Amino acid sequence: MDGSKLSQEELVDKLKQQVAMENIELLLTKMSRLCFNKCVTKPANSLDSSEQKCVTMCMDRYMETVSLVSKSFGERIMSESQNMH
Template identity: 45%
Template sequence: MNSQQMMTEADQIKTFKDFLVQYNKLSELCFNDCVHDFTSRNLRPSEDKCTLNCMEKYLRTNQRVSQRFHEFQMLANENMLALAQKSGNPS
């Protein structure tokens, strides 16, 4: 196994760990917000709907924040490139 394959494997493990952290955070957040009745093994319809809405809202918000961050990074990179070209440092 070469170093590039090891890096790829390390990146995959990190990505999976990050996914699990996000999943657990989302699960805990929505559970705490939506589940209040522990007298039954099953979710009540209102709890089920609340958890689905919570999850969808969290994921949409996360996607929007990621999109805005990407747009900001692109703009910052363009500004840095323009500044470098103005100052005569093509980097």
């Protein structure tokens, strides 16, 4: 019985890891598309320096925003769960 419980826990952990990886991939895909569309007006074989700078800054701002929203959301959930007790 213990072996099956451990196996279930391992399965749950693996599923959580898989979901987290899929969320990261989705985030990166969305960020790349958004920043590319914003910064690259005339696609060519390579990015010029202003496009590179724009993409870098866009990705930095996007990640900062995602981090801030995630942190605020986490704090709100914690606050609401404490208020329920």
